Amino acid sequence: MSESLTERRRRLLGPNVPTFYEKPVHIVRGEGVWLWDADGRKYLDCYNNVPHVGHCHPRVVEAIARQAAILNTHTRYLHEGILDYVEALTRKLGQGLSQAIMVCTGSEANDIALRMAQAMTGKSGIIATDNTYHGNTSAVSQLSTRRPPIGGRAGHVRLVPAPDSVHPVGGSIERQAEAFALNVGRAIVELEESGFGFSGMMLCPVFANEGLPALPKNFLEPTLGVIRRARGLVLCDEVQPGFGRVGSHWWGHQLMGFTPDVVTLGKPMGNGHPVAAVVTRPDVMETFRESFGYFNTFGGNPVSAAAAMAVLQVIDEEGLVQNAKEVGAYLLKGLKQLKHPLIAEARGTGLFFGVEFMKGDVPAGEFTGRVVEAMREEGVLLNRLGRHGNVLKLRPPMPFSRANADFALHALQRVLKATPV
Numbered sequence: 001m002s003e004s005l006t007e008r009r010r011r012l013l014g015p016n017v018p019t020f021y022e023k024p025v026h027i028v029r030g031e032g033v034w035l036w037d038a039d040g041r042k043y044l045d046c047y048n049n050v051p052h053v054g055h056c057h058p059r060v061v062e063a064i065a066r067q068a069a070i071l072n073t074h075t076r077y078l079h080e081g082i083l084d085y086v087e088a089l090t091r092k093l094g095q096g097l098s099q100a101i102m103v104c105t106g107s108e109a110n111d112i113a114l115r116m117a118q119a120m121t122g123k124s125g126i127i128a129t130d131n132t133y134h135g136n137t138s139a140v141s142q143l144s145t146r147r148p149p150i151g152g153r154a155g156h157v158r159l160v161p162a163p164d165s166v167h168p169v170g171g172s173i174e175r176q177a178e179a180f181a182l183n184v185g186r187a188i189v190e191l192e193e194s195g196f197g198f199s200g201m202m203l204c205p206v207f208a209n210e211g212l213p214a215l216p217k218n219f220l221e222p223t224l225g226v227i228r229r230a231r232g233l234v235l236c237d238e239v240q241p242g243f244g245r246v247g248s249h250w251w252g253h254q255l256m257g258f259t260p261d262v263v264t265l266g267k268p269m270g271n272g273h274p275v276a277a278v279v280t281r282p283d284v285m286e287t288f289r290e291s292f293g294y295f296n297t298f299g300g301n302p303v304s305a306a307a308a309m310a311v312l313q314v315i316d317e318e319g320l321v322q323n324a325k326e327v328g329a330y331l332l333k334g335l336k337q338l339k340h341p342l343i344a345e346a347r348g349t350g351l352f353f354g355v356e357f358m359k360g361d362v363p364a365g366e367f368t369g370r371v372v373e374a375m376r377e378e379g380v381l382l383n384r385l386g387r388h389g390n391v392l393k394l395r396p397p398m399p400f401s402r403a404n405a406d407f408a409l410h411a412l413q414r415v416l417k418a419t420p421v
């Protein structure tokens, strides 16, 4: 018998390379919000935010191909591509965030953000939440709780309890913002006493990996006050909410009503082409550049810049932020109307949704897993998130339509009816 793709992966890539689903999907083609497997079966993509403007968008494909046929080098030669892009990108950010470093992954971007905070403060202590992921370099993986670092967490890292809309920090939704800030304040004191000092806090403005809790717009106000009074930097990881995903705004921090010192971008930025960035103010950039020599071989190359520029243009030309707002509101309404004994909360912002399942006081992670598998059988790709894997995660490409939303909702209704609780 011939070797299966799964076996071949294991032989060539080693064990424990993650795949989604009990029966992994072998995707061979994508277009817009649709994916096709090797048997010709069509799936609605309700999960992937990297193909932000739609799988294989012809404008992005054409931009990559055109530039690849002319030139691809690195940023030690002069080229307009990176400059045109940074100009266009920073116009979308405003608030003094006018300079950028282009890199290849969100992890690299966050790694630089940590170093910017160190350069500005001369200190290394950093705070994140206790249920997050900011990437996989040695430095940023210290902020992840999924696989605790070998040898224990480094002394300069403090993790504070993540916000949660079903089990709020501080015991109630009303008290959560102050309780969260109090924990950040305590962590700052600890870091100062430990000798590392406090350089900043890294956070996703919508706490996506934490489970996308439903939070009021001013949720972060008390925390930001605490950070600023301690002269730390706010490092805003926009890898998931950025580029209009949240619908009402281009950026998660605008939705939450604050201006960060450093913004990091990734996943959707190149529609699948590996491009990411760190954006900051000139004073932060200057201090970083004086403290660290930084060069990234592939970051900001002409092909990456062309891909990223095409994505920006398509978002505007196709009105995708407004689409995220309108279709997002429509789908959220449908999710909130779902009737099921285990649904504790349906929440979302723009085209980013969580549906949390609880069995009484117990997170229904196993049930949620079965829903994910059954949805795949229905031809809808989504996944789950949250500390206990009990939150369905829907985060489709931005050209998602009302008809797509109906397709997903009807499938979910059928699956919820058929899945034993």
Ligand SMILES: Cc1ncc(COP(=O)(O)O)c(C=O)c1O
Pocket (backbone or CB within 6 Å): 104, 105, 106, 107, 108, 110, 133, 134, 135, 136, 204, 208, 209, 237, 239, 240, 266, 267, 276
């Ligand atoms: C919030 C957040 N930050 C950073 C990263 C890391 O990005 P990358 O995989 O491009 O290094 C991820 C990846 O999942 C992420 O979710």
